[in-house]
Amino acid sequence: MLDNDTSGAQKEPHQKRMMGEINKLTAGSNGKLDPADYDRTVTTLLGAGGEQTVITKKPEGAGPMP
Numbered sequence: 001m002l003d004n005d006t007s008g009a010q011k012e013p014h015q016k017r018m019m020g021e022i023n024k025l026t027a028g029s030n031g032k033l034d035p036a037d038y039d040r041t042v043t044t045l046l047g048a049g050g051e052q053t054v055i056t057k058k059p060e061g062a063g064p065m066p
Contacts, residue, residue: 033064 002010045054 035064038063 001015002012042055042058046056046058
């Protein structure tokens with residue numbers, strides 16, 4: 001992350017803190033996305049409609065690993 005930040009906005013302490021937060025979210029799991037959770041999230045983001053639409057097409061190359 002830091003190596004690819006050409007703006008210089010990302011700082012190491014912040015990135016370490018964010019990784020700590022991710023660790024809390026994935027504790028006790030193998031870190032993989034649940035396929036049903038992924039599908040539900042994509043459906044929700046696609047179906048908000050109107051000004052609240054978050055995405056307009058299903059992401060390509062994203063999703064749970066087999």
